[in-house]
Amino acid sequence: MATPTDEQIIDELGLRRERARSIYDHPNLIRAASVLCFLALWEVYGRRSDPLLLTYPTAVFWAAIQLIRTGELLRQAAVSLATLGVGFGVSIALGVGLGLLTGRSRVAEAVLDPHLNALYATPQVALTPLLMMWLGLGFAVKVVIIFLFAFFPILINTTSGVKNVSASLVEVGHAYLASERQILFKVVFPAALPFIMAGIRLAVGRALVGMVVAELFTAITGLGAMLTLYGNLFETAKMFVVIVVFGLLGVGLIRATQALETRMARWKETERANR
Amino acid sequence: MALNALEQQALTDLDLSRARPFRLADRLGAVRVLSVGLLILAWEIFGRDVNPLFLSYPSAIARATMQLLTAGEFQRQALGSLQVYAIGLSAALLLGIALGLLMGRYRLAEYILDPYVYALDATPRVALIPLLLLWFGLGPMSKIAIVFLSGLFPVLMNTFSGVRTVSASLVEVGRAYGAGERNIFAKIILPASLPFIMAGIRLAVGRALIGIITAEMFAAVTGLGALLIRYSSALATDKFFVPVIFLAVLGVILSHAVELWEKRLAPWKETERAL
Amino acid sequence: MLEVRQLSKVFFEQNDPSKPGLVALYDVSFSVRKNEFVCLLGPSGCGKTTLIRVIAGLIQADRGEIRVDGKPVTAPGRDRCMVFQQFGLLPWRTVLGNVEFGLEIDGIPREQRREISRRYLELVGLHGFENYYPHQISGGMQQRVGIARALSKEPDILLMDEPFGAVDAQTREQLQEELLKIWSKTDTTVIFVTHSIDESVYLSDRVIVMQSRPGRIKEEVRVELPRPRWEGDVKADPRFAELRARIRESLRG
Numbered sequence A: 001m002a003t004p005t006d007e008q009i010i011d012e013l014g015l016r017r018e019r020a021r022s023i024y025d026h027p028n029l030i031r032a033a034s035v036l037c038f039l040a041l042w043e044v045y046g047r048r049s050d051p052l053l054l055t056y057p058t059a060v061f062w063a064a065i066q067l068i069r070t071g072e073l074l075r076q077a078a079v080s081l082a083t084l085g086v087g088f089g090v091s092i093a094l095g096v097g098l099g100l101l102t103g104r105s106r107v108a109e110a111v112l113d114p115h116l117n118a119l120y121a122t123p124q125v126a127l128t129p130l131l132m133m134w135l136g137l138g139f140a141v142k143v144v145i146i147f148l149f150a151f152f153p154i155l156i157n158t159t160s161g162v163k164n165v166s167a168s169l170v171e172v173g174h175a176y177l178a179s180e181r182q183i184l185f186k187v188v189f190p191a192a193l194p195f196i197m198a199g200i201r202l203a204v205g206r207a208l209v210g211m212v213v214a215e216l217f218t219a220i221t222g223l224g225a226m227l228t229l230y231g232n233l234f235e236t237a238k239m240f241v242v243i244v245v246f247g248l249l250g251v252g253l254i255r256a257t258q259a260l261e262t263r264m265a266r267w268k269e270t271e272r273a274n275r
Numbered sequence B: 001m002a003l004n005a006l007e008q009q010a011l012t013d014l015d016l017s018r019a020r021p022f023r024l025a026d027r028l029g030a031v032r033v034l035s036v037g038l039l040i041l042a043w044e045i046f047g048r049d050v051n052p053l054f055l056s057y058p059s060a061i062a063r064a065t066m067q068l069l070t071a072g073e074f075q076r077q078a079l080g081s082l083q084v085y086a087i088g089l090s091a092a093l094l095l096g097i098a099l100g101l102l103m104g105r106y107r108l109a110e111y112i113l114d115p116y117v118y119a120l121d122a123t124p125r126v127a128l129i130p131l132l133l134l135w136f137g138l139g140p141m142s143k144i145a146i147v148f149l150s151g152l153f154p155v156l157m158n159t160f161s162g163v164r165t166v167s168a169s170l171v172e173v174g175r176a177y178g179a180g181e182r183n184i185f186a187k188i189i190l191p192a193s194l195p196f197i198m199a200g201i202r203l204a205v206g207r208a209l210i211g212i213i214t215a216e217m218f219a220a221v222t223g224l225g226a227l228l229i230r231y232s233s234a235l236a237t238d239k240f241f242v243p244v245i246f247l248a249v250l251g252v253i254l255s256h257a258v259e260l261w262e263k264r265l266a267p268w269k270e271t272e273r274a275l
Numbered sequence C: 001m002l003e004v005r006q007l008s009k010v011f012f013e014q015n016d017p018s019k020p021g022l023v024a025l026y027d028v029s030f031s032v033r034k035n036e037f038v039c040l041l042g043p044s045g046c047g048k049t050t051l052i053r054v055i056a057g058l059i060q061a062d063r064g065e066i067r068v069d070g071k072p073v074t075a076p077g078r079d080r081c082m083v084f085q086q087f088g089l090l091p092w093r094t095v096l097g098n099v100e101f102g103l104e105i106d107g108i109p110r111e112q113r114r115e116i117s118r119r120y121l122e123l124v125g126l127h128g129f130e131n132y133y134p135h136q137i138s139g140g141m142q143q144r145v146g147i148a149r150a151l152s153k154e155p156d157i158l159l160m161d162e163p164f165g166a167v168d169a170q171t172r173e174q175l176q177e178e179l180l181k182i183w184s185k186t187d188t189t190v191i192f193v194t195h196s197i198d199e200s201v202y203l204s205d206r207v208i209v210m211q212s213r214p215g216r217i218k219e220e221v222r223v224e225l226p227r228p229r230w231e232g233d234v235k236a237d238p239r240f241a242e243l244r245a246r247i248r249e250s251l252r253g
């Protein structure tokens, strides 16, 4: 007699039946229910309270429509994103550049390290008044503030990534006659890339915080300035619109860097735990 | 390791004890000190030539420190800030750990709460400052709220992912020895996720400090942040640096304290995290 | 063609000559003829890797010199290529990318190096694995990538540091045979480090037996077994057993 197949054995044991349903089969349903309940409660409660203090979801929705119609939201968002892009770009360039330098050269590290550490220890917001005094309230000061917020995670991760590159890989480079430059770009940089990308992922959230701080205090243009403006006008619904935009921006930017990180570190066997 | 006779003889024969040629890399400590010394010196010399409204210099800052300390104003404001900070941070740690444990262990709690947690975590908390000031006024309550919100999410997210990574096999060990849900929580899940929780606390300490300073600067009424605004609008750059330096030192002390605490609580785990 | 003269190498703690030192190599001299296959054999820690790294030009000797075709060697060169004990593959490059690495450094155009790399991958039996990452293939396959990478540079001297140390016995035999075949087809000189007496006798023309503390040469043993050795059962040859016993004795004494 032929040996029964797995399927036959399963049948014989009478194991084949519908899987029991569980409320956990559709987590998104639970999430949706949770959010809907919250929004409903907020709507009911919010309509009853002082409109100067608390708003409610439909009001926020109409405020959003209005801000989009007038073009204000998009205009200010464009300004904010431009500053963010430049500030973050500068952070990446300088963070990775200096990180490679201090990671590779112990002398450079000894020269730069004490200053970088002191600057890192200082809560960067505390420097904003001084920066505004020096640079005014325009584009430059915002870029610098964003830079200060985002630079350090990139620098620190790049440095430790470069230091972690195993000496034996560098030796492979030497054995195959690679020049110092080639070793830097073909061995050290790719080996440190997962660390660098993790730094960039950490930095993107901080860059966003820097942008908000800069705009709150300069209060002239950008999404943060809208927040200050509508706060002074007690237009709570419009404030919420801006906060929601910040939330979306945050989620979007973090998702994007995460995606980039996974793509760039495809060779990494174990996906490193996020955060 | 003791050398045998042959090795001794070989070493004497080769006689390599000659002094090494001078290399900067052998004198890293000196390089560090020199680098810091030169910067301070340059600052002192050139700082005196710059308009004092824009930049101060070390000896002037030292003088301003003495002056502020004898007047007692500085201590009063610092104490006020620290109280608010302590209250808000404690609340954040308690609730953050509790919610993190809950969400990590129970899927229902996770699905109900995670939309809010992810959304708020991605939103820069500083963007909430104008709203919180509107709600709670300029007093301590609004600042406690911002410290709380700044500290909450790092702890919560880390606790959550800590509980998540506690391997199922450890929980199984607990079950095999007859542990009930309470014991599993207290004897397995909590200790196993402790390193993650501590890493979250380390992040929270820094974020909360940024939160309180930003809020105080924005409200500009009391606390160290208000001092920063006051001195900078009075163009008193020498005084301005006093709270800045205090905050830098405070930041360093706090993060070292958490690190020490971390080593005491979880000496069995070396969590080297990149920030 | 390769001459090692009175080579000594000392490692100091923290690289500081005023600190205690460890004599990794002391007065090591030997020479290798063109197209010869020489094995370096010795206990762990006797300085085999150190010796081969000095020959590769990766580290400097403290005394003595290395000459290739009469010219002293102090840095890595096109004439020598190394296969590393731990493979030394770049984890972010695919199998093909790893083999291409050396050719890329030499500035060979893309199309050409692709083609060369594919040819050598085929030679070591890795056809079809070009687009895998190192962590996706087995240890034996990884080492073959390392070998293909070294061969692709067509060096005069191939330096191999325990290349088969990390693979299972069966794969090992297969790789040994492949290596001998490749070697017999080219006029490469091979210096092969190993722990295994059997391996050294099976592969080489000459076994250089080393001893430790301080690392030095104990003796040289000629292996005059017929080639090709993969045909027939060389290991059953009484001379094989004899050589094996002799080398074992030498390692012990």
Ligand SMILES: Nc1ncnc2c1ncn2[C@@H]1O[C@H](COP(=O)(O)OP(=O)(O)OP(=O)(O)O)[C@@H](O)[C@H]1O
Binding pocket: C011, C012, C022, C024, C043, C044, C045, C046, C047, C048, C049, C050, C051, C195, C215
């Ligand atoms: N970079 C280094 N710094 C200090 N000591 C070293 C270094 N490299 C090797 N040594 C020491 O030199 C000695 C010889 O090492 P080597 O790696 O050459 O041994 P080996 O014969 O290759 O050993 P194995 O068979 O285990 O690979 C050892 O005692 C080792 O500790």
Ligand SMILES: [Mg+2]
Binding pocket: C048, C049, C050, C085, C161, C162
């Ligand atoms: Mg070795």
